[in-house]
Amino acid sequence: MSSKNTNNSYGWVAKTFHWGLFLIIVYQFWLGNNFKELELAGRHFSIGVLILLLMLLRFSWRASNPVPELPDGTGKLQAMGAHGLHILFYILLIGLPLAGIAIVQSKGGTVSFFGLFSIPGILEKAESSADLAVTMHIIFARATLISVILHLLMALYHHFGKKDDVLRRMLPW
Numbered sequence: 001m002s003s004k005n006t007n008n009s010y011g012w013v014a015k016t017f018h019w020g021l022f023l024i025i026v027y028q029f030w031l032g033n034n035f036k037e038l039e040l041a042g043r044h045f046s047i048g049v050l051i052l053l054l055m056l057l058r059f060s061w062r063a064s065n066p067v068p069e070l071p072d073g074t075g076k077l078q079a080m081g082a083h084g085l086h087i088l089f090y091i092l093l094i095g096l097p098l099a100g101i102a103i104v105q106s107k108g109g110t111v112s113f114f115g116l117f118s119i120p121g122i123l124e125k126a127e128s129s130a131d132l133a134v135t136m137h138i139i140f141a142r143a144t145l146i147s148v149i150l151h152l153l154m155a156l157y158h159h160f161g162k163k164d165d166v167l168r169r170m171l172p173w
């Protein structure tokens with residue numbers, strides 16, 4: 001399998017990003033809802049920064065590769081919808097960790113990446129910014145969840161309804 005995408009298939013780099021990030025994001029959602037009781041805040045923050053870095057790398061990879069086209073006969077509106085949802089994932093999964101960093105910094109804390117380095121402090125301590133950042137973080141997380149459900153339903157519809165190869169071309173095997 002080639003590393004690069006072609007006009008009708010994903011290469012192994014895009015697939016590794018897709019499924020690797022899928023697993024990390026599922027775990028990160030679980031942490032988001034449980035880290036306070038389990039005292040795993042540092043892990044939620046570090047993994048969030050990891051997702052941010054991987055999404056930036058993944059976006060540069062996507063930008064330097066062909067994006068596989070949808071099968072012949074796909075309507076313009078549906079193609080735009082699919083493309084738009086993919087771009088929305090990049091916006092949400094970059095905005096979500098940034099809002100997370102904003103929460104911690106505006107509460108006067110420091111975000112460390114697995115103890116290796118710290119994110120430079122950009123925001124000053126301010127309760128009002130912290131409240132706004134928490135609201136943004138929660139809205140972005142909900143929007144991501146809804147988008148993933150929609151994305152999953154569309155993948156299943158392609159495979160079982162339209163019986164095309166859109167799901168198969170993203171599978172690792």
Ligand code: HEM
Nearest residue numbers: 028029032033045048049051096097100101103111138141
């Ligand atoms: C893509 C990455 C991330 C995802 C998917 C994510 C997801 C979540 C979720 C689902 C919650 C629970 C929200 C709720 O109460 O409904 C949460 C809370 C939180 N997250 Fe994240 N998070 C991410 C990145 C980060 C980062 C990078 C930080 C900080 C460096 C962070 C800091 C926090 C904090 C402080 C809370 C608690 C907010 C509160 O006071 O209720 N998150 N996160």
Ligand code: HEM
Nearest residue numbers: 014018021022025062068086089148151152155166167170
């Ligand atoms: C955290 C969850 C997920 C995120 C953030 C996500 C994100 C993305 C993104 C951004 C793309 C566009 C290709 C790229 O830029 O890499 C994509 C493509 C794709 N995803 Fe996901 N995905 C998730 C989960 C899933 C799941 C659970 C399935 C199916 C069971 C799935 C099936 C697909 C398929 C089939 C494509 C190819 C679509 C096409 O060829 O146009 N994804 N996904």
